[in-house]
Amino acid sequence: xxxxxxxxxxxxxxxxxxxxxxxxxxxxxxxxxxxxxxxxxxxxxxxxxxxxxxxxxxxxxxxxxxxxxxxxxxxxxxxxxxxxxxxxxxxxxxxxxxxxxxxxxxxxxxxxxxxxxxxxxxxxxxxxxxxxxxxxxxxxxxxxxxxxxxxxxxxxxxxxxxxxxxxxxxxxxxxxxxxxxxxxxxxxxxxxxxxxxxxxxxxxxxxxxxxxxxxxxxxxxxxxxxxxxxxxxxxxxxxxxxxxxxxxxxxxxxxxxxxxxxxxxxxxxxxxxxxxxxxxxxxxxxxxxxxxxxxxxxxxxxxxxxxxxxxxxxxxxxxxxxxxxxxxxxxxxxxxxxxxxxxxxxxxxxxxxxxxxxxxxxxxxxxxxxxxxxxxxx
Ligand SMILES: [Fe+2]
Numbered sequence: 001x002x003x004x005x006x007x008x009x010x011x012x013x014x015x016x017x018x019x020x021x022x023x024x025x026x027x028x029x030x031x032x033x034x035x036x037x038x039x040x041x042x043x044x045x046x047x048x049x050x051x052x053x054x055x056x057x058x059x060x061x062x063x064x065x066x067x068x069x070x071x072x073x074x075x076x077x078x079x080x081x082x083x084x085x086x087x088x089x090x091x092x093x094x095x096x097x098x099x100x101x102x103x104x105x106x107x108x109x110x111x112x113x114x115x116x117x118x119x120x121x122x123x124x125x126x127x128x129x130x131x132x133x134x135x136x137x138x139x140x141x142x143x144x145x146x147x148x149x150x151x152x153x154x155x156x157x158x159x160x161x162x163x164x165x166x167x168x169x170x171x172x173x174x175x176x177x178x179x180x181x182x183x184x185x186x187x188x189x190x191x192x193x194x195x196x197x198x199x200x201x202x203x204x205x206x207x208x209x210x211x212x213x214x215x216x217x218x219x220x221x222x223x224x225x226x227x228x229x230x231x232x233x234x235x236x237x238x239x240x241x242x243x244x245x246x247x248x249x250x251x252x253x254x255x256x257x258x259x260x261x262x263x264x265x266x267x268x269x270x271x272x273x274x275x276x277x278x279x280x281x282x283x284x285x286x287x288x289x290x291x292x293x294x295x296x297x298x299x300x301x302x303x304x305x306x307x308x309x310x311x312x313x314x315x316x317x318x319x320x321x322x323x324x325x326x327x328x329x330x331x332x333x334x335x336x337x338x339x340x341x342x343x344x345x346x347x348x349x350x351x352x353x354x355x356x357x358x359x360x361x362x363x364x365x366x367x368x369x370x371x372x373x374x375x376x377x378x
Contacts (some may be wrong), residue, residue: 004027005027006025006026006027006028006036006037006040006041007025007026007027008023008024008025008026008040008044008048008051009023009024009025009026010022010023010048011023011024011323016320017320018204018318018320018321019201019320019321019322019323020201020204021048021049021050021199021201021203021204021323021340022048022049022050022051022052022199022323023044023048023050023051023052024051024052024053024054025040025041025044025051025052025053026054028041028053029056030053030056030059030063030064030067030332031056031058031059031060031063033063033066033067038067038070041067041334042070042071043275045071045164045334045335045336046273046274046275046276046336046339047275047276049199049201049203049335049336049339049340050199050323050325050333050334050335050336050340051333051334051335052325052331052332052333053331053332053333053334054328054330054331055330056168056330056331056332057168057170057329057330059168059332060101061098061100061101061104061116061357061359062101064101064104064166064168064332064357064359065101065103065104065359065361067166067334068103068164068165068166068334068359068360068361069103069361071163071164072162072163072361072363072364072365074364075162075163075361075362075363075364095107095358096118096121096123098116098117098118098357099116099117099118100116100117101116103359103361104357104358104359105357105358105359106118106121106123106355106356106357106358107123107356107357107358108123108125108171108353108354108355108356109123109124109125109173109195109348109350109352109353109354110122110123110348110350110351110352110353110354111123111353112353112355115170115355123353123354123355125195125344125346125347125348125354126148126149126344127148127347128145128146128147128148128237128241128347131148131149131236131237132146132236132237132238132239132241133236133237133238133239133245133247134183134239136181136183141347142178142347143178143179144178144179144180144181145178145179145180145181145192145345145346145347146180146181146182146183146239146240146241146345147180147182147198147240147241147242147317147343147344147345148241148343148344148345149237149241149286149343149344150200150240150241150242150243150285150313150317150341150342150343151284151285151286151287151341151342151343152282152283152284152337152338152341153165153337153360154284154337155362156224156225156228156265156284156287157224157225157226157227157228157263157264157265158260158263158265159362159363160362160363160364160365160366160367161267161337161338161362161363161366161367162337162360162361162362162363163336163337163338163361163363164334164335164336164337164360165334165335165337165358165359165360166332166333166334166335166358166359166360167197167331167332167333167335167356167357167358168331168332168333168356168357168358169327169328169329169330169331169332169333169356170329170355170356170357171329171353171354171355172195172327172328172329172354173194173195173348173352173353173354175193175194175326176193176194177191177192177193177194178191178192178194178345178346178347179191179192180192180198180324180345180346181239182239182240183239183240184238184239184240188318188319189319190319190322190324192324192345192346193324193325193326193327194346194348195327195345195346195348195354196324196325196326196327196345196346197324197325197327197333197342197343197344197345198322198323198324198325198342198343198345199322199323199324199325199335199340199341199342200316200317200321200322200323200340200341200342201280201316201321201339201340202271202280202281202282202316202338202339202340202341203273203278203279203280203339204316204321205280205281205312205313205315205316205317205341206270206278206279206280206281208315208316208321209281209312209315213312216269216293216312217269217270217279217281217312218269218270218279218370219293219294219370220268220269220291220292220293220294221266221267221268221269221291221292221369222266222267222268222269222283222288222290222291222292222309223264223265223266223288223289223290223291223292223298224264224265224266224267224284224287224288224289225250225287225288225289226253226256226259226263226264227256227257227259228284228286228287228289229287230251230256230257231250231251231253231256231287231289232244232250232251232286232287233251234249234250234251235247235249235250235286236249237286238310240314240317241343242285242310242313242314242317243285243286243288243306243309243310243313244285244286244306246302246303246306250302266292267282267366267367267369268367268369268370269281269282269283269312270282270369270370271338271339271367271368271369272367272368272369272370273338273339274368279370280338280339280340281312281313281316282338282339282341282367283309283312283313283341284341285306285309285310285313288305288306288309289302289305290305291305291308291309313341317341324345337360338367
């Protein structure tokens with residue numbers, strides 16, 4: 001009998017939904033992946049952007065790393081490299097590294113006595129009150145939530161953005177739903193499963209723009225702050241999690257760790273999909289510092305830069321375009337980090353234990369822009 005072929009089934013599209021990405025991959029065991037499986041998975045990843053593999057709770061950190069790295073076999077350092085060592089980085093408290101597979105991190109919520117060589121770890125699901133300029137009142141905190149921070153997984157200083165990120169749900173507290181509010185005057189809100197990861201397509205974000213804005217997006221570049229996660233650590237986010245408010249609270253460049261000019265990144269606004277050729281509007285909104293326009297103009301007024309970026313990105317995170325994944329234990333999700341932005345959502349009680357494994361690898365090459373060719377990292 002022929003082996004059962006790996007199948008890729010696009011998510012069903014709900015009435016009124018604008019989510020045109022995502023698929024479930026069946027008949028595959030990530031622990032025992034064949035070359036034929038990977039060929040199908042790679043093609044599907046670049047076509048569907050989010051892939052969900054059910055019942056993969058047995059997958060080892062090693063197999064998780066190997067699948068993640070297979071998308072970029074010459075990549076060597078992990079997602080943020082040593083940039084996380086800075087004590088002031090806003091990412092520092094949220095990640096714990098697995099000792100025997102340091103490219104894989106444990107994230108989640110609550111106390112875990114032992115897991116994969118980690119002992120007595122206290123995990124903390126990020127809560128918007130620690131990052132947003134305004135907050136949902138305490139009395140409403142159980143029923144309502146926000147997008148914590150829309151982002152690309154990337155150091156944005158020195159290291160190239162990872163191609164893919166993998167997430168494994170090891171332990172998921174029993175579900176309820178919350179209403180995710182944008183709180184930006186639009187009245188927009190979205191019912192989401194507790195502790196969802198929300199995804200929004202960069203391709204949709206680009207397609208929704210007017211022809212003039214598409215032209216702008218195709219020709220402009222974004223300059224990211226040096227040591228962006230330290231730089232932004234004094235500042236606060238907009239209520240929709242899509243970039244920062246401008247109150248002059250960023251750490252002055254002179255107070256950052258030493259800056260190496262050649263590590264500062266100026267990346268295209270649009271990144272080309274290596275398989276489909278489509279353009280994704282890919283900006284990490286909270287790390288943006290300046291815009292470089294086609295005619296050589298540099299916009300470095302932070303408030304103005306952020307307004308422009310927000311105007312370009314906001315339509316793409318409207319409720320009908322957001323996919324909030326409903327996590328079940330054993331779900332292994334692989335997502336195209338160069339074609340999507342994503343956000344943590346939700347608030348857990350301290351005793352609700354959630355345990356996830358995350359892996360990404362800083363890429364060997366920068367994303368291809370609308371006209372540029374891929375450039376190897378020195
Ligand atoms: Fe992330």
